[in-house]
Amino acid sequence: MINVELLKKICETPGAPGYEQRIREFILAEVTPLVDKVEVDAMGNVVAIKKGQQDKKVMVAAHMDEIGFIVTHIDEDGFIRFHTLGGFDPKTLTSQRVIVHGRKDFIGVMGSKPIHLMKPEERNKQLPISEYYIDLGMPRDEVVKYVAVGDSITRERELIEMGNCVNSKSMDNRVSVFILLETLRALKDQTVPYDIYGVFTVQEEVGLRGAISSAHLIDPDFGFGLDVTIAFDVPGAQAHEYVTSLGKGAAIKILDGMTICDYRMVNYMKKTADAHDIPWQPEVLPAGGTDTAGVQRYGKKGAIAGAISIPLRNMHQTIEMANKADIRHCIDLLTHCLSELQQYDWSFENVDGNRSKPAADDSYDFL
Known part of the structure; x- marks a missing residue:
């Protein structure tokens, strides 16, 4: 198909x-x-x-x-802060794998404050993008060898077939x-x-x-x-x-x-x-x-x-x-x-598009 x-x-x-x-x-x-x-x-x-x-x-x-992200900051512990490139629903980001495209590609994980440490009033609120970070599992010294502010980030998901559909x-x-x-x-x-x-x-x-x-x-x-x-x-x-x-x-x-x-x-x-x-x-x-x-x-x-x-x-x-x-x-x-x-008859006067056969030179104008 x-x-x-x-x-x-x-x-x-x-x-x-x-x-x-x-x-x-x-x-x-x-x-x-x-x-x-x-x-x-x-x-x-x-x-x-x-x-x-x-x-x-x-x-x-x-x-x-x-849609993706861009690196905006690398903190003293090597965690990456980022800005979105395109529209995202923040609730879909928690614990998702991403790929940071630095001098070479690295798999990272989106992280945020664990629910166990949230105050009751925080648990029912949607976290803003600013509360998320990316963890590469490496110290800062290793991260900055390969990753810099301005590098792009994309999501890490493969395409699979699922029933009559494709999912990716x-x-x-x-x-x-x-x-x-x-x-x-x-x-x-x-x-x-x-x-x-x-x-x-x-x-x-x-x-x-x-x-x-x-x-x-x-x-x-x-x-x-x-x-x-x-x-x-x-x-x-x-x-x-x-x-x-x-x-x-x-x-x-x-x-x-x-x-x-x-x-x-x-x-x-x-x-x-x-x-x-x-x-x-x-x-x-x-x-x-x-x-x-x-x-x-x-x-x-x-x-x-x-x-x-x-x-x-x-x-x-x-x-x-x-x-x-x-x-x-x-x-x-x-x-x-x-x-x-x-x-097809593309004139404004034609309401339903009926047309028997186009003229040989198709000479109507569009201005």
Whole structure:
């Protein structure tokens, strides 16, 4: 159904925001044989280009960074203090293993005040990030030989298969990196209507920074965000809170906290999914945002943009879980969407997207 071994390597390769060197090198090795040209811009975004038949640009953004930490202080006993890179729920950190990426990698353990020593009023409070430290099991003299302020830290968790799902740290957003790679693999020997810019972006978790700069450079006509979304289909959740559910197909984003997707793109993705019998579900996410916002707004003329989202349980926690069939459906939907873009009527006047056959020159303007 999917190449789990490749997904495992992608998820387990480190790359905190601003420190994406290792995952970037992995992506470059995988994507270069699949496309016509590969570039790395000044920020570190990987731009994989597949040439199309007509002079329009399609940008697909999947961020390669994962939430992580950065070393801010090493105390006299060798314990490391840190700051977050991306959003964390502090209650998920206690006693978790991490990897400190100094001059070489070290396994560390997140620690905090033991519950036995807490005052009664402290036990019911959530500890702030500032109360946590990392223990490398070494004295300060050994730690400072290899670790310095500014070194990055990522979580230590392997990917496993669990039932119909895959379970790992950093499924956000390494599953989208996997989907984009597999889509470009599927399109390798196909003719596509427009130039495809598959962009593996940096620093999404700290403000969509890579997507903003790459969209400004590419100036796409069409844009696809590719990221995870919340699946809250768990005990205690009300049906209206689910956002999405595992196993019910690719999620087609309608809106999130930063983007109202273009209604034409939403309709196009729904029609494409139905035409190819690809299961899908609508996504309305009340808060949060993805690279879709950067793709939509930061080109010189804006882009007709939408997003394919992968339902995910336990987002931004120690482990995250996605359904293997959902991942497959996202690959299939993105592949068909990219290869059939010219078959849709993208004019504002068209409400439902009906179009018999595109004109030979596809000459309508987007300004």
